[in-house]
Amino acid sequence: MNLSLLARHSTLFSVLCGSFAVSTSLSIGLGQLKNLSDISWLDVLGEGSVGLLSIVWVFFLLISRPPGKVTSALVIGLCCFLFSASLDFYDEFLTYQDAATGLSMFESIPAAIGMFIMSYALYQWHQEQLVLNQQLHSREHDLRQHDQIDFITKLYGADYMRGQINNKLIAPPHSDFSIVMLDIDNFDQFNRKFGHAEGDRLLRQISELIIMNLRSSDLACRYAGDRFVLLLPNTGQKLALELAEQVRQAIFHLAYKPYQHPQAIYHNLTFAIDSVRPGDTTDNIIDRVNRSLDASKQLLYPSEVAL
Numbered sequence: 373m374n375l376s377l378l379a380r381h382s383t384l385f386s387v388l389c390g391s392f393a394v395s396t397s398l399s400i401g402l403g404q405l406k407n408l409s410d411i412s413w414l415d416v417l418g419e420g421s422v423g424l425l426s427i428v429w430v431f432f433l434l435i436s437r438p439p440g441k442v443t444s445a446l447v448i449g450l451c452c453f454l455f456s457a458s459l460d461f462y463d464e465f466l467t468y469q470d471a472a473t474g475l476s477m478f479e480s481i482p483a484a485i486g487m488f489i490m491s492y493a494l495y496q497w498h499q500e501q502l503v504l505n506q507q508l509h510s511r512e513h514d515l516r517q518h519d520q521i522d523f524i525t526k527l528y529g530a531d532y533m534r535g536q537i538n539n540k541l542i543a544p545p546h547s548d549f550s551i552v553m554l555d556i557d558n559f560d561q562f563n564r565k566f567g568h569a570e571g572d573r574l575l576r577q578i579s580e581l582i583i584m585n586l587r588s589s590d591l592a593c594r595y596a597g598d599r600f601v602l603l604l605p606n607t608g609q610k611l612a613l614e615l616a617e618q619v620r621q622a623i624f625h626l627a628y629k630p631y632q633h634p635q636a637i638y639h640n641l642t643f644a645i646d647s648v649r650p651g652d653t654t655d656n657i658i659d660r661v662n663r664s665l666d667a668s669k670q671l672l673y674p675s676e677v678a679l
């Protein structure tokens with residue numbers, strides 16, 4: 373279970389605690405304890421479970437979704453629901469005098485409002501998912517092999533990439549096929565300054581930007597660490613250069629804000645391009661583009677790249 377998103381939802385966490393605190397104070401302030409014999413334990417179990425499960429739902433939302441309008445609406449809707457559920461739960465232990473009977477009369481109103489808010493948010497979530505599915509579809513070429521997907525970036529890994537290059541080499545006719553290898557500059561420094569979890573988040577965002585800038589026929593893979601490979605079928609070197617430069621520009625303009633760091637951090641990529649030549653094998657293409665990238669890095673950062 374990845375809890376890294378939890379720390380970014382402090383406001384929503386306060387809303388959850390606030391709704392719980394208000395319902396508890398209202399109930400305790402206005403009610404009087406029932407006799408034990410008047411308590412229906414079956415109702416306590418049922419209503420207690422509803423409240424508890426609402427909290428579990430909020431927890432899973434907070435660890436699954438990034439901050440944003442849809443997440444806020446889902447959590448606020450659930451908090452309204454939890455507000456009613458907790459009043460209902462306290463009802464089982466408390467009786468209210470005439471002046472406070474309004475509380476039990478109106479206790480279901482927040483739940484209804486919460487359901488409306490959640491319905492709206494679920495519709496927005498559905499729209500969001502349609503866009504994501506479209507992106508997934510375009511990067512997958514109809515074939516998804518889950519065991520070959522990189523856990524952090526959700527891109528295909530190096531093994532899948534090798535398989536795809538192999539297939540391309542053995543399948544005639546041999547049209548233009550270019551390979552771009554990209555490497556994030558100074559990623560190690562970023563990792564050391566902001567931590568590994570932030571590094572993972574940055575890798576994810578960069579991967580999403582890469583996908584968004586590719587055509588439906590292209591494939592992006594995570595080769596290793598901060599190094600990515602783009603496989604571009606039916607693409608000569610000139611077009612490959614244009615595509616790689618578009619990706620570089622997109623990432624260069626990503627204003628990435630690490631957690632609790634007010635200033636945006638910008639990143640550059642270095643890339644190398646190669647095209648399949650007659651008699652090539654998968655290993656020598658990868659080796660060639662790898663060496664070409666190392667050479668470019670060495671020119672840009674002479675002291676950092678090992679020979």
Ligand SMILES: Nc1nc2c(ncn2[C@@H]2O[C@H](COP(=O)(O)OP(=O)(O)OP(=O)(O)O)[C@@H](O)[C@H]2O)c(=O)[nH]1
Pocket residue numbers: 524555556557558559560561563567568569570571572575596597598669673676677
């Ligand atoms: N957060 C995170 N870091 C990773 C992962 N895999 C590799 N790294 C880190 O990526 C960094 C790669 O370092 P380098 O190869 O020196 O890359 P660099 O700092 O970009 O240096 P240049 O390529 O010369 O610009 C190291 O700090 C690795 O620990 C990962 O999955 N997540």
